[in-house]
Amino acid sequence: MRIIFMGTPNYAEAILERIINTADMDVVAVYTQPDKPVGRKKVMTPPVVKTLAQKHMIDVYQPNRLRDADTVEELLKIEADFIVVAAYGQILPLEILQHAPCINLHASILPAYRGASPIQQTLLNGDIKTGVTAMLMDVGLDTGDILKIDEIDVSDDEMVETLFERLTLTATELTIDVLKNFNSYTPVKQNDSLATHCAKISKQDGEVSFTNATELYNKYRAFTPWPAIYLESGLKLKSIKLEDRDSSNESGKILSIDKDSIVVGCKKGSVRIFKVQPASKKEMDILSYINGKRLSLADTLA
Numbered sequence: 010m011r012i013i014f015m016g017t018p019n020y021a022e023a024i025l026e027r028i029i030n031t032a033d034m035d036v037v038a039v040y041t042q043p044d045k046p047v048g049r050k051k052v053m054t055p056p057v058v059k060t061l062a063q064k065h066m067i068d069v070y071q072p073n074r075l076r077d078a079d080t081v082e083e084l085l086k087i088e089a090d091f092i093v094v095a096a097y098g099q100i101l102p103l104e105i106l107q108h109a110p111c112i113n114l115h116a117s118i119l120p121a122y123r124g125a126s127p128i129q130q131t132l133l134n135g136d137i138k139t140g141v142t143a144m145l146m147d148v149g150l151d152t153g154d155i156l157k158i159d160e161i162d163v164s165d166d167e168m169v170e171t172l173f174e175r176l177t178l179t180a181t182e183l184t185i186d187v188l189k190n191f192n193s194y195t196p197v198k199q200n201d202s203l204a205t206h207c208a209k210i211s212k213q214d215g216e217v218s219f220t221n222a223t224e225l226y227n228k229y230r231a232f233t234p235w236p237a238i239y240l241e242s243g244l245k246l247k248s249i250k251l252e253d254r255d256s257s258n259e260s261g262k263i264l265s266i267d268k269d270s271i272v273v274g275c276k277k278g279s280v281r282i283f284k285v286q287p288a289s290k291k292e293m294d295i296l297s298y299i300n301g302k303r304l305s306l307a308d309t310l311a
Contacts (some may be wrong), residue, residue, distance in 0.1 A: 010188065011088055013109070014058075015040040016095040020177050022057040023170050024095045024114060027181040029065055034188065036067050038087050042098050043071045075099045080171055084108065091188060095180065103148055111146040111153075112187055114180045118142060118158055120204035123151035128173055130207040132231035135223065139172070141180045143187045145196050152204075154196030159183045166250070168230050212236040217246070219260040220308075222278025224265060228252040242311050243288030252279040261309040263299070271295050282310075 014025050014036050028034050029301075039062035047054040065074045072080040081104050094101065101111060102139040117127035119142040131139045140160035144153040159179050163172060187194065189192050215236040229238050229249055239245045259273025260262065265272040270283045286292040304310065 010090045011035050011037045012085070012188070013038045013040065013087060013089045013092045014062075014095075015057045015092065015097040015099075015101075016058050017042045017098050017119060018096050019057055020173070020180065021095040022061050023057055023095070023177045024093070024181050025061055028093065028188075029061075029067075029187060031185055031244075034066075036062070037089060038068050038070060040072070040084075040097065041072045043073060051091065053200060057236070066114050075105070076102045081105060088109070091191070092135065093188070095184075100148070100150065101146060106146055110191070112156070112184075112191075113144050113146045113151070113153065114184055115142045115144065115151050116176045117281065119144060119151060119155060120199040120201065122205055122207045124207040125209040126207045128176060129169060129210055129231040130205075131163060132167070132169055133227050135165070135227050138164070139163055139176070141176055141183050143183050144199075151202070152199060154198050155233050156187050156191075156194045156196055157183060166230070168233060170234075189234045210236065215239055216241065219273060219275040219280075220277070222251055222275040222280050223254050225249075225275060225280055240311060244311075245286040245288075245292075246280075246282060247286050248284035249280050249282050252281045259309075261311055263304060263306055263308050263310055266296070266299070266306055269294065269296070271299065271310075 010033060010035055016025060029036055039058060041056045041058040044053045044055045046052065059069050062207060068169045081102060084105055085108055089109045092109050094111060094113045118140045138160055140158050142158045143156045143158060145151045161175055161179055215232045215238045217228055217238045217240065229246065232238050237245050252272050258278055258279060260276050262274040263271055264274050264279060270281050272279050272281050282295045284292055285295055285298050
């Protein structure tokens with residue numbers, strides 16, 4: 010079977026590698042985002058999907074706009090049985106959607122969390138279950154008919170990196186299943202009345218306060234290592250855990266000081282803090298920080 014693959018980040022790379030290593034599947038072209046400047050020196054860096062495709066001598070295309078007429082015309086010349094899309098980052102125009110069945114692997118149980126950050130949103134909402142949806146794409150954003158959903162459980166202390174890894178593994182297996190058994194699945198329309206959406210994560214999303222301990226901890230789970238969570242003062246909370254969900258406290262008050270951590274109160278609940286990073290400084294243990302700031306029991310961490 011001839012496959013055009015579209016994707017950009019590590020999630021897509023794992024799916025592409027699984028397809029490449031599967032018998033009777035031939036990736037005839039890879040579409041990914043353009044190279045981008047990375048780091049302080051702004052070194053032009055290719056997407057990981059491009060690097061993998063080139064390693065396997067697969068033609069790579071990096072259009073700025075997939076909708077441009079020349080780009081569409083070029084793609085339509087490539088014979089394909091399927092187009093597989095995983096975190097590509099661009100909307101497919103109708104002409105491409107009609108070229109071959111377009112299968113998207115979205116890391117949520119659709120119609121929940123349509124959009125750019127479904128894995129983070131799962132943690133932000135404290136969900137105990139998530140999954141990957143294989144769907145037939147249409148002109149909308151994650152609105153296509155569902156082919157199959159594979160679900161996984163989410164623990165209440167799971168971090169975004171481990172959840173990302175587990176969902177990636179789920180997606181790779183689901184992709185092969187759907188491609189091999191495509192004709193045995195009956196597409197099911199999504200219930201749009203149940204749809205929720207999630208936006209692209211920005212650095213500003215990481216700001217937290219000592220208001221609700223559960224919400225603060227869920228942000229830590231979702232936004233570590235990026236964009237990280239930080240107080241209004243710029244102090245990053247680098248290593249924390251949820252101490253309790255329901256107690257009533259003064260916001261930011263240091264409730265206890267132990268040998269390797271402190272407990273800080275929220276208006277609802279409390280969190281235990283192990284490591285922090287002051288603005289423009291290196292990460293440090295919390296005891297070194299409060300000693301340097303001359304903070305003690307009942308003082309406010311800000």
